[in-house]
Amino acid sequence: MRALVLLLAAGLLVAGCGDEPRATANPPRVTLKLTTPDDGGTTFEDRVEVRGTVSPADSAVLIAGESAEVDAGEFHAEVPLDPGANIIDVSASSTGRRPATDAVRVTRDMRVRIPELVGLEFDQAADALGKLGLKAVEEQGGSWLDRVIPGISRVCAVDPVEGTLVDRRSTVTLLTQRDC
Incomplete structure (x- = not known):
């Protein structure tokens, strides 16, 4: 029985030696930077414009789940705000790269x-x-x-x-x- 276990283990080692090498390196991440609004800011308006940059310049950007307009690596979109605290999620993706995400907190002051x-x-x-x-x-x-x-x-x-x-x-x- 012990010989069978050793043979099976040796077979696994031999099978593992001839396999093709696997890609272990992670692809680069999309670069995402939010420029406005300021995180933690307050506004009396019912909407806020979210702006930023992304690289590669042709990345797809979602702001609050909606597609944002991207032009030469700059993106923007207007987002409606609920009364009180709002968290606006931003994500960017590009073929062959890992996606990037960020969020900005904006408070709509109803006073x-x-x-x-x-x-x-x-x-x-x-x-x-x-x-x-x-x-x-x-x-x-x-x-x-x-x-x-x-x-x-x-x-x-x-x-x-x-x-x-x-x-x-x-x-x-x-x-x-x-x-x-």
């Missing part, structure tokens, strides 16, 4: 910036806020004469202040009076 409202009439300011998904509340300032004597009241102050980022559906208080 809105309170616009400049000081000097507007209340109705104008309320309309501007309404278009942003915000609710306006009027707080009348001035003296009791301002409420009795006819005249145009204007926004004198805004709370939260102009330029502040707030969530949609937030309430903004507008202080109105005739003379600011």
